[in-house]
Amino acid sequence: MSRDKAIATPSQTKMYLAKYGFTFKKSLGQNFIIDVNVLTNILKAAGVTKDTGAIEIGPGMGALTEQLALHSENVLAFEIDQRLAPILSDTLADYSNISIVYHDVLKADLQKIITQHFKPNQRLKLVANLPYYVTTPIITKLLMAHLPLESITVMIQKEVADRMAAQPNSKSYGSLSIAIQYYATAQVVLNVPKTVFMPQPNVDSSVLHLTYREEPAVHVEDESSFFALVQASFGQRRKTLRNNLSRHFKGRYDKDAIEAKLRSAGIDGTRRAESLSITEFAHLANQFTT
Missing domain, CATH: 1.10.8.100 (rRNA adenine dimethylase, C-terminal domain)
Known part of the structure:
Protein backbone atom coordinates (compact mmCIF):
# COMPACT_ATOMS: atom_id res chain seq x y z
CA MET A 1 0.00 0.00 0.00
CA SER A 2 1.52 3.33 -0.98
CA ARG A 3 2.21 6.07 1.56
CA ASP A 4 -0.46 8.41 0.17
CA LYS A 5 -3.09 5.76 0.87
CA ALA A 6 -1.88 4.93 4.36
CA ILE A 7 -4.59 4.89 7.01
CA ALA A 8 -2.66 7.38 9.16
CA THR A 9 -3.63 10.56 7.34
CA PRO A 10 -6.32 13.12 8.23
CA SER A 11 -8.20 12.53 4.96
CA GLN A 12 -8.24 8.72 5.21
CA THR A 13 -9.22 8.82 8.87
CA LYS A 14 -12.08 11.25 8.21
CA MET A 15 -13.24 9.16 5.26
CA TYR A 16 -13.52 5.97 7.35
CA LEU A 17 -15.14 7.82 10.25
CA ALA A 18 -17.82 9.13 7.88
CA LYS A 19 -18.23 5.84 6.01
CA TYR A 20 -19.01 3.91 9.21
CA GLY A 21 -20.56 6.74 11.23
CA PHE A 22 -18.01 6.08 13.97
CA THR A 23 -17.98 8.33 17.04
CA PHE A 24 -15.13 8.46 19.54
CA LYS A 25 -15.78 7.15 23.04
CA LYS A 26 -14.07 9.35 25.59
CA SER A 27 -14.37 6.58 28.17
CA LEU A 28 -12.10 4.38 26.02
CA GLY A 29 -9.47 7.08 25.53
CA GLN A 30 -9.68 6.88 21.74
CA ASN A 31 -7.20 9.16 19.94
CA PHE A 32 -6.20 7.93 16.46
CA ILE A 33 -2.77 8.73 14.97
CA ILE A 34 -2.92 10.65 11.67
CA ASP A 35 0.80 10.99 10.87
CA VAL A 36 2.73 8.19 9.12
CA ASN A 37 6.11 9.75 9.99
CA VAL A 38 5.37 9.38 13.70
CA LEU A 39 4.47 5.72 13.18
CA THR A 40 7.69 5.15 11.22
CA ASN A 41 9.70 6.63 14.10
CA ILE A 42 7.87 4.42 16.61
CA LEU A 43 8.68 1.29 14.60
CA LYS A 44 12.30 2.38 14.32
CA ALA A 45 12.52 2.92 18.09
CA ALA A 46 10.93 -0.49 18.68
CA GLY A 47 13.44 -2.22 16.39
CA VAL A 48 10.73 -3.98 14.39
CA THR A 49 12.11 -6.11 11.53
CA LYS A 50 10.76 -8.66 9.07
CA ASP A 51 11.45 -11.55 11.45
CA THR A 52 9.69 -9.84 14.36
CA GLY A 53 6.30 -10.85 15.69
CA ALA A 54 4.40 -7.75 16.81
CA ILE A 55 1.70 -7.35 19.44
CA GLU A 56 -0.49 -4.26 19.54
CA ILE A 57 -3.05 -3.04 22.08
CA GLY A 58 -5.83 -0.75 20.88
CA PRO A 59 -5.44 -0.72 17.08
CA GLY A 60 -8.28 1.78 16.67
CA MET A 61 -8.71 2.22 12.95
CA GLY A 62 -5.58 0.23 12.12
CA ALA A 63 -3.06 3.03 11.46
CA LEU A 64 -0.22 1.49 13.47
CA THR A 65 -1.42 -2.05 12.74
CA GLU A 66 -0.95 -1.43 9.02
CA GLN A 67 2.63 -0.22 9.49
CA LEU A 68 3.41 -3.19 11.75
CA ALA A 69 2.03 -5.56 9.10
CA LEU A 70 4.26 -3.94 6.47
CA HIS A 71 7.43 -4.13 8.55
CA SER A 72 7.08 -7.28 10.71
CA GLU A 73 6.36 -10.95 10.10
CA ASN A 74 2.95 -11.07 11.77
CA VAL A 75 0.76 -8.96 14.03
CA LEU A 76 -1.57 -9.79 16.90
CA ALA A 77 -3.79 -6.90 18.01
CA PHE A 78 -6.14 -6.63 21.01
CA GLU A 79 -9.15 -4.33 20.63
CA ILE A 80 -11.80 -3.77 23.32
CA ASP A 81 -14.28 -1.82 21.15
CA GLN A 82 -16.36 -4.19 19.01
CA ARG A 83 -17.70 -1.20 17.02
CA LEU A 84 -14.33 -1.05 15.27
CA ALA A 85 -14.61 -4.60 13.84
CA PRO A 86 -16.18 -3.61 10.49
CA ILE A 87 -13.75 -0.69 10.07
CA LEU A 88 -10.70 -2.86 10.76
CA SER A 89 -12.00 -5.55 8.40
CA ASP A 90 -12.08 -2.85 5.73
CA THR A 91 -8.87 -0.91 6.44
CA LEU A 92 -6.74 -4.03 6.91
CA ALA A 93 -8.33 -6.20 4.21
CA ASP A 94 -5.10 -6.30 2.16
CA TYR A 95 -3.04 -7.86 4.95
CA SER A 96 -3.02 -11.59 5.64
CA ASN A 97 -0.52 -11.40 8.50
CA ILE A 98 -2.81 -9.67 11.03
CA SER A 99 -4.96 -11.32 13.72
CA ILE A 100 -7.31 -9.19 15.82
CA VAL A 101 -8.66 -10.40 19.15
CA TYR A 102 -11.68 -8.46 20.43
CA HIS A 103 -10.94 -8.73 24.12
CA ASP A 104 -9.99 -6.52 27.08
CA VAL A 105 -6.23 -7.06 27.32
CA LEU A 106 -6.39 -6.64 31.11
CA LYS A 107 -8.67 -9.68 31.35
CA ALA A 108 -7.06 -11.79 28.62
CA ASP A 109 -4.86 -14.85 29.18
CA LEU A 110 -1.95 -13.29 27.32
CA GLN A 111 0.40 -16.25 27.68
CA LYS A 112 -2.14 -18.60 26.11
CA ILE A 113 -3.13 -16.24 23.27
CA ILE A 114 0.49 -15.46 22.40
CA THR A 115 1.31 -19.18 22.25
CA GLN A 116 -1.60 -19.71 19.84
CA HIS A 117 -0.58 -16.92 17.46
CA PHE A 118 3.22 -17.05 17.28
CA LYS A 119 5.87 -19.66 16.55
CA PRO A 120 7.90 -20.97 19.50
CA ASN A 121 10.96 -18.78 20.17
CA GLN A 122 9.80 -16.10 17.72
CA ARG A 123 11.20 -12.64 18.53
CA LEU A 124 8.24 -10.67 19.92
CA LYS A 125 7.85 -6.94 20.49
CA LEU A 126 4.84 -5.06 21.80
CA VAL A 127 4.18 -1.75 20.05
CA ALA A 128 1.10 0.33 20.82
CA ASN A 129 -0.60 3.68 21.14
CA LEU A 130 -2.10 3.03 24.57
CA PRO A 131 -5.29 4.62 25.93
CA TYR A 132 -4.07 7.03 28.61
CA TYR A 133 -6.61 5.99 31.25
CA VAL A 134 -5.24 2.41 31.49
CA THR A 135 -1.57 2.97 30.69
CA THR A 136 -0.16 2.00 34.08
CA PRO A 137 -2.34 -1.12 34.66
CA ILE A 138 -1.54 -2.42 31.16
CA ILE A 139 2.23 -1.87 31.39
CA THR A 140 2.32 -3.32 34.91
CA LYS A 141 0.47 -6.44 33.73
CA LEU A 142 2.81 -6.85 30.75
CA LEU A 143 5.90 -6.59 32.96
CA MET A 144 4.66 -8.88 35.73
CA ALA A 145 3.22 -11.61 33.48
CA HIS A 146 6.64 -12.96 32.40
CA LEU A 147 5.62 -12.89 28.73
CA PRO A 148 8.09 -13.89 25.98
CA LEU A 149 8.56 -10.27 24.90
CA GLU A 150 11.86 -8.56 24.09
CA SER A 151 10.56 -5.05 24.53
CA ILE A 152 7.58 -2.74 24.90
CA THR A 153 7.40 0.50 22.88
CA VAL A 154 4.32 2.56 23.65
CA MET A 155 2.91 6.00 23.02
CA ILE A 156 1.61 7.28 26.35
CA GLN A 157 0.99 10.54 28.21
CA LYS A 158 4.29 12.47 28.40
CA GLU A 159 4.06 13.01 32.14
CA VAL A 160 3.63 9.27 32.78
CA ALA A 161 6.47 8.34 30.39
CA ASP A 162 8.74 10.80 32.23
CA ARG A 163 7.81 9.24 35.58
CA MET A 164 8.42 5.69 34.35
CA ALA A 165 11.88 6.55 32.99
CA ALA A 166 12.90 8.98 35.76
CA GLN A 167 16.16 8.72 37.68
CA PRO A 168 16.79 9.61 41.35
CA ASN A 169 16.90 13.27 42.41
CA SER A 170 14.34 14.39 39.84
CA LYS A 171 10.78 15.63 40.29
CA SER A 172 9.37 12.80 38.18
CA TYR A 173 11.13 10.02 40.12
CA GLY A 174 8.85 8.01 42.39
CA SER A 175 7.42 4.60 43.22
CA LEU A 176 6.21 4.15 39.62
CA SER A 177 9.77 4.69 38.31
CA ILE A 178 11.06 1.95 40.59
CA ALA A 179 8.19 -0.46 39.86
CA ILE A 180 8.84 -0.20 36.11
CA GLN A 181 12.63 -0.21 36.27
CA TYR A 182 12.65 -3.26 38.56
CA TYR A 183 11.51 -5.29 35.52
CA ALA A 184 12.89 -3.29 32.57
CA THR A 185 15.22 -0.55 31.44
CA ALA A 186 13.19 2.53 30.51
CA GLN A 187 13.89 5.29 28.01
CA VAL A 188 11.79 8.10 26.53
CA VAL A 189 12.70 7.95 22.83
CA LEU A 190 10.31 10.44 21.23
CA ASN A 191 8.11 13.37 22.21
CA VAL A 192 4.94 13.75 20.16
CA PRO A 193 2.72 16.85 19.75
CA LYS A 194 -1.07 16.75 20.20
CA THR A 195 -1.54 17.62 16.51
CA VAL A 196 -0.76 14.06 15.30
CA PHE A 197 -3.98 12.73 16.86
CA MET A 198 -7.65 12.81 15.99
CA PRO A 199 -9.28 13.98 18.17
CA GLN A 200 -6.46 15.94 19.79
CA PRO A 201 -5.86 14.97 23.44
CA ASN A 202 -5.47 17.59 26.15
CA VAL A 203 -1.93 16.52 26.99
CA ASP A 204 1.34 15.92 25.16
CA SER A 205 2.55 12.40 24.44
CA SER A 206 5.84 10.53 24.47
CA VAL A 207 7.06 7.19 23.20
CA LEU A 208 8.50 5.04 25.98
CA HIS A 209 10.78 2.11 25.16
CA LEU A 210 11.09 -0.65 27.77
CA THR A 211 13.57 -3.49 27.39
CA TYR A 212 12.91 -6.53 29.56
CA ARG A 213 15.62 -7.46 32.04
CA GLU A 214 16.60 -11.15 32.19
CA GLU A 215 16.52 -10.80 35.98
CA PRO A 216 14.99 -8.03 38.13
CA ALA A 217 17.26 -5.01 38.61
CA VAL A 218 17.88 -5.88 42.27
CA HIS A 219 17.52 -8.88 44.58
CA VAL A 220 14.76 -8.53 47.15
CA GLU A 221 13.69 -11.09 49.74
CA ASP A 222 10.00 -10.31 49.28
Whole structure:
Protein backbone atom coordinates (compact mmCIF):
# COMPACT_ATOMS: atom_id res chain seq x y z
CA MET A 1 0.00 0.00 0.00
CA SER A 2 1.52 3.33 -0.98
CA ARG A 3 2.21 6.07 1.56
CA ASP A 4 -0.46 8.41 0.17
CA LYS A 5 -3.09 5.76 0.87
CA ALA A 6 -1.88 4.93 4.36
CA ILE A 7 -4.59 4.89 7.01
CA ALA A 8 -2.66 7.38 9.16
CA THR A 9 -3.63 10.56 7.34
CA PRO A 10 -6.32 13.12 8.23
CA SER A 11 -8.20 12.53 4.96
CA GLN A 12 -8.24 8.72 5.21
CA THR A 13 -9.22 8.82 8.87
CA LYS A 14 -12.08 11.25 8.21
CA MET A 15 -13.24 9.16 5.26
CA TYR A 16 -13.52 5.97 7.35
CA LEU A 17 -15.14 7.82 10.25
CA ALA A 18 -17.82 9.13 7.88
CA LYS A 19 -18.23 5.84 6.01
CA TYR A 20 -19.01 3.91 9.21
CA GLY A 21 -20.56 6.74 11.23
CA PHE A 22 -18.01 6.08 13.97
CA THR A 23 -17.98 8.33 17.04
CA PHE A 24 -15.13 8.46 19.54
CA LYS A 25 -15.78 7.15 23.04
CA LYS A 26 -14.07 9.35 25.59
CA SER A 27 -14.37 6.58 28.17
CA LEU A 28 -12.10 4.38 26.02
CA GLY A 29 -9.47 7.08 25.53
CA GLN A 30 -9.68 6.88 21.74
CA ASN A 31 -7.20 9.16 19.94
CA PHE A 32 -6.20 7.93 16.46
CA ILE A 33 -2.77 8.73 14.97
CA ILE A 34 -2.92 10.65 11.67
CA ASP A 35 0.80 10.99 10.87
CA VAL A 36 2.73 8.19 9.12
CA ASN A 37 6.11 9.75 9.99
CA VAL A 38 5.37 9.38 13.70
CA LEU A 39 4.47 5.72 13.18
CA THR A 40 7.69 5.15 11.22
CA ASN A 41 9.70 6.63 14.10
CA ILE A 42 7.87 4.42 16.61
CA LEU A 43 8.68 1.29 14.60
CA LYS A 44 12.30 2.38 14.32
CA ALA A 45 12.52 2.92 18.09
CA ALA A 46 10.93 -0.49 18.68
CA GLY A 47 13.44 -2.22 16.39
CA VAL A 48 10.73 -3.98 14.39
CA THR A 49 12.11 -6.11 11.53
CA LYS A 50 10.76 -8.66 9.07
CA ASP A 51 11.45 -11.55 11.45
CA THR A 52 9.69 -9.84 14.36
CA GLY A 53 6.30 -10.85 15.69
CA ALA A 54 4.40 -7.75 16.81
CA ILE A 55 1.70 -7.35 19.44
CA GLU A 56 -0.49 -4.26 19.54
CA ILE A 57 -3.05 -3.04 22.08
CA GLY A 58 -5.83 -0.75 20.88
CA PRO A 59 -5.44 -0.72 17.08
CA GLY A 60 -8.28 1.78 16.67
CA MET A 61 -8.71 2.22 12.95
CA GLY A 62 -5.58 0.23 12.12
CA ALA A 63 -3.06 3.03 11.46
CA LEU A 64 -0.22 1.49 13.47
CA THR A 65 -1.42 -2.05 12.74
CA GLU A 66 -0.95 -1.43 9.02
CA GLN A 67 2.63 -0.22 9.49
CA LEU A 68 3.41 -3.19 11.75
CA ALA A 69 2.03 -5.56 9.10
CA LEU A 70 4.26 -3.94 6.47
CA HIS A 71 7.43 -4.13 8.55
CA SER A 72 7.08 -7.28 10.71
CA GLU A 73 6.36 -10.95 10.10
CA ASN A 74 2.95 -11.07 11.77
CA VAL A 75 0.76 -8.96 14.03
CA LEU A 76 -1.57 -9.79 16.90
CA ALA A 77 -3.79 -6.90 18.01
CA PHE A 78 -6.14 -6.63 21.01
CA GLU A 79 -9.15 -4.33 20.63
CA ILE A 80 -11.80 -3.77 23.32
CA ASP A 81 -14.28 -1.82 21.15
CA GLN A 82 -16.36 -4.19 19.01
CA ARG A 83 -17.70 -1.20 17.02
CA LEU A 84 -14.33 -1.05 15.27
CA ALA A 85 -14.61 -4.60 13.84
CA PRO A 86 -16.18 -3.61 10.49
CA ILE A 87 -13.75 -0.69 10.07
CA LEU A 88 -10.70 -2.86 10.76
CA SER A 89 -12.00 -5.55 8.40
CA ASP A 90 -12.08 -2.85 5.73
CA THR A 91 -8.87 -0.91 6.44
CA LEU A 92 -6.74 -4.03 6.91
CA ALA A 93 -8.33 -6.20 4.21
CA ASP A 94 -5.10 -6.30 2.16
CA TYR A 95 -3.04 -7.86 4.95
CA SER A 96 -3.02 -11.59 5.64
CA ASN A 97 -0.52 -11.40 8.50
CA ILE A 98 -2.81 -9.67 11.03
CA SER A 99 -4.96 -11.32 13.72
CA ILE A 100 -7.31 -9.19 15.82
CA VAL A 101 -8.66 -10.40 19.15
CA TYR A 102 -11.68 -8.46 20.43
CA HIS A 103 -10.94 -8.73 24.12
CA ASP A 104 -9.99 -6.52 27.08
CA VAL A 105 -6.23 -7.06 27.32
CA LEU A 106 -6.39 -6.64 31.11
CA LYS A 107 -8.67 -9.68 31.35
CA ALA A 108 -7.06 -11.79 28.62
CA ASP A 109 -4.86 -14.85 29.18
CA LEU A 110 -1.95 -13.29 27.32
CA GLN A 111 0.40 -16.25 27.68
CA LYS A 112 -2.14 -18.60 26.11
CA ILE A 113 -3.13 -16.24 23.27
CA ILE A 114 0.49 -15.46 22.40
CA THR A 115 1.31 -19.18 22.25
CA GLN A 116 -1.60 -19.71 19.84
CA HIS A 117 -0.58 -16.92 17.46
CA PHE A 118 3.22 -17.05 17.28
CA LYS A 119 5.87 -19.66 16.55
CA PRO A 120 7.90 -20.97 19.50
CA ASN A 121 10.96 -18.78 20.17
CA GLN A 122 9.80 -16.10 17.72
CA ARG A 123 11.20 -12.64 18.53
CA LEU A 124 8.24 -10.67 19.92
CA LYS A 125 7.85 -6.94 20.49
CA LEU A 126 4.84 -5.06 21.80
CA VAL A 127 4.18 -1.75 20.05
CA ALA A 128 1.10 0.33 20.82
CA ASN A 129 -0.60 3.68 21.14
CA LEU A 130 -2.10 3.03 24.57
CA PRO A 131 -5.29 4.62 25.93
CA TYR A 132 -4.07 7.03 28.61
CA TYR A 133 -6.61 5.99 31.25
CA VAL A 134 -5.24 2.41 31.49
CA THR A 135 -1.57 2.97 30.69
CA THR A 136 -0.16 2.00 34.08
CA PRO A 137 -2.34 -1.12 34.66
CA ILE A 138 -1.54 -2.42 31.16
CA ILE A 139 2.23 -1.87 31.39
CA THR A 140 2.32 -3.32 34.91
CA LYS A 141 0.47 -6.44 33.73
CA LEU A 142 2.81 -6.85 30.75
CA LEU A 143 5.90 -6.59 32.96
CA MET A 144 4.66 -8.88 35.73
CA ALA A 145 3.22 -11.61 33.48
CA HIS A 146 6.64 -12.96 32.40
CA LEU A 147 5.62 -12.89 28.73
CA PRO A 148 8.09 -13.89 25.98
CA LEU A 149 8.56 -10.27 24.90
CA GLU A 150 11.86 -8.56 24.09
CA SER A 151 10.56 -5.05 24.53
CA ILE A 152 7.58 -2.74 24.90
CA THR A 153 7.40 0.50 22.88
CA VAL A 154 4.32 2.56 23.65
CA MET A 155 2.91 6.00 23.02
CA ILE A 156 1.61 7.28 26.35
CA GLN A 157 0.99 10.54 28.21
CA LYS A 158 4.29 12.47 28.40
CA GLU A 159 4.06 13.01 32.14
CA VAL A 160 3.63 9.27 32.78
CA ALA A 161 6.47 8.34 30.39
CA ASP A 162 8.74 10.80 32.23
CA ARG A 163 7.81 9.24 35.58
CA MET A 164 8.42 5.69 34.35
CA ALA A 165 11.88 6.55 32.99
CA ALA A 166 12.90 8.98 35.76
CA GLN A 167 16.16 8.72 37.68
CA PRO A 168 16.79 9.61 41.35
CA ASN A 169 16.90 13.27 42.41
CA SER A 170 14.34 14.39 39.84
CA LYS A 171 10.78 15.63 40.29
CA SER A 172 9.37 12.80 38.18
CA TYR A 173 11.13 10.02 40.12
CA GLY A 174 8.85 8.01 42.39
CA SER A 175 7.42 4.60 43.22
CA LEU A 176 6.21 4.15 39.62
CA SER A 177 9.77 4.69 38.31
CA ILE A 178 11.06 1.95 40.59
CA ALA A 179 8.19 -0.46 39.86
CA ILE A 180 8.84 -0.20 36.11
CA GLN A 181 12.63 -0.21 36.27
CA TYR A 182 12.65 -3.26 38.56
CA TYR A 183 11.51 -5.29 35.52
CA ALA A 184 12.89 -3.29 32.57
CA THR A 185 15.22 -0.55 31.44
CA ALA A 186 13.19 2.53 30.51
CA GLN A 187 13.89 5.29 28.01
CA VAL A 188 11.79 8.10 26.53
CA VAL A 189 12.70 7.95 22.83
CA LEU A 190 10.31 10.44 21.23
CA ASN A 191 8.11 13.37 22.21
CA VAL A 192 4.94 13.75 20.16
CA PRO A 193 2.72 16.85 19.75
CA LYS A 194 -1.07 16.75 20.20
CA THR A 195 -1.54 17.62 16.51
CA VAL A 196 -0.76 14.06 15.30
CA PHE A 197 -3.98 12.73 16.86
CA MET A 198 -7.65 12.81 15.99
CA PRO A 199 -9.28 13.98 18.17
CA GLN A 200 -6.46 15.94 19.79
CA PRO A 201 -5.86 14.97 23.44
CA ASN A 202 -5.47 17.59 26.15
CA VAL A 203 -1.93 16.52 26.99
CA ASP A 204 1.34 15.92 25.16
CA SER A 205 2.55 12.40 24.44
CA SER A 206 5.84 10.53 24.47
CA VAL A 207 7.06 7.19 23.20
CA LEU A 208 8.50 5.04 25.98
CA HIS A 209 10.78 2.11 25.16
CA LEU A 210 11.09 -0.65 27.77
CA THR A 211 13.57 -3.49 27.39
CA TYR A 212 12.91 -6.53 29.56
CA ARG A 213 15.62 -7.46 32.04
CA GLU A 214 16.60 -11.15 32.19
CA GLU A 215 16.52 -10.80 35.98
CA PRO A 216 14.99 -8.03 38.13
CA ALA A 217 17.26 -5.01 38.61
CA VAL A 218 17.88 -5.88 42.27
CA HIS A 219 17.52 -8.88 44.58
CA VAL A 220 14.76 -8.53 47.15
CA GLU A 221 13.69 -11.09 49.74
CA ASP A 222 10.00 -10.31 49.28
CA GLU A 223 8.68 -8.38 46.26
CA SER A 224 5.39 -7.27 47.77
CA SER A 225 7.14 -5.94 50.90
CA PHE A 226 9.71 -4.17 48.72
CA PHE A 227 7.07 -2.40 46.60
CA ALA A 228 5.01 -1.53 49.71
CA LEU A 229 8.07 0.03 51.37
CA VAL A 230 8.92 2.01 48.23
CA GLN A 231 5.38 3.33 47.95
CA ALA A 232 5.30 4.26 51.63
CA SER A 233 8.66 6.04 51.33
CA PHE A 234 7.17 8.37 48.71
CA GLY A 235 3.91 8.72 50.68
CA GLN A 236 4.65 12.33 51.56
CA ARG A 237 7.46 13.48 49.29
CA ARG A 238 8.50 16.46 51.43
CA LYS A 239 8.93 14.31 54.55
CA THR A 240 12.08 12.42 55.45
CA LEU A 241 12.48 8.73 54.86
CA ARG A 242 12.46 8.17 58.63
CA ASN A 243 9.07 9.90 59.02
CA ASN A 244 7.43 8.07 56.12
CA LEU A 245 8.72 4.70 57.36
CA SER A 246 7.53 5.42 60.90
CA ARG A 247 4.04 5.98 59.53
CA HIS A 248 4.23 2.83 57.36
CA PHE A 249 5.50 0.53 60.14
CA LYS A 250 3.42 2.03 62.98
CA GLY A 251 2.53 -0.75 65.42
CA ARG A 252 5.18 -3.08 63.96
CA TYR A 253 8.47 -1.24 64.50
CA ASP A 254 9.18 1.65 66.84
CA LYS A 255 11.40 4.59 65.86
CA ASP A 256 14.54 3.06 67.38
CA ALA A 257 14.05 -0.19 65.45
CA ILE A 258 13.50 1.72 62.21
CA GLU A 259 16.63 3.79 62.88
CA ALA A 260 18.62 0.59 63.41
CA LYS A 261 17.37 -0.84 60.10
CA LEU A 262 18.31 2.36 58.29
CA ARG A 263 21.81 2.23 59.82
CA SER A 264 22.21 -1.43 58.81
CA ALA A 265 21.30 -0.50 55.23
CA GLY A 266 23.81 2.38 55.32
CA ILE A 267 21.09 4.99 54.71
CA ASP A 268 20.65 8.32 56.48
CA GLY A 269 17.05 8.58 57.70
CA THR A 270 16.99 12.34 57.08
CA ARG A 271 17.17 11.77 53.32
CA ARG A 272 14.06 11.97 51.15
CA ALA A 273 12.86 9.04 49.12
CA GLU A 274 13.61 10.72 45.78
CA SER A 275 17.36 10.59 46.59
CA LEU A 276 17.48 6.79 46.95
CA SER A 277 18.44 4.49 44.10
CA ILE A 278 16.58 1.25 43.46
CA THR A 279 19.61 -0.60 44.92
CA GLU A 280 19.37 1.38 48.17
CA PHE A 281 15.63 0.67 48.39
CA ALA A 282 16.35 -3.06 47.92
CA HIS A 283 18.98 -3.03 50.72
CA LEU A 284 16.54 -1.24 53.01
CA ALA A 285 13.56 -3.48 52.21
CA ASN A 286 15.68 -6.57 52.83
CA GLN A 287 16.48 -5.27 56.34
CA PHE A 288 12.78 -5.50 57.15
CA THR A 289 12.31 -9.01 55.72
CA THR A 290 15.34 -10.84 57.14
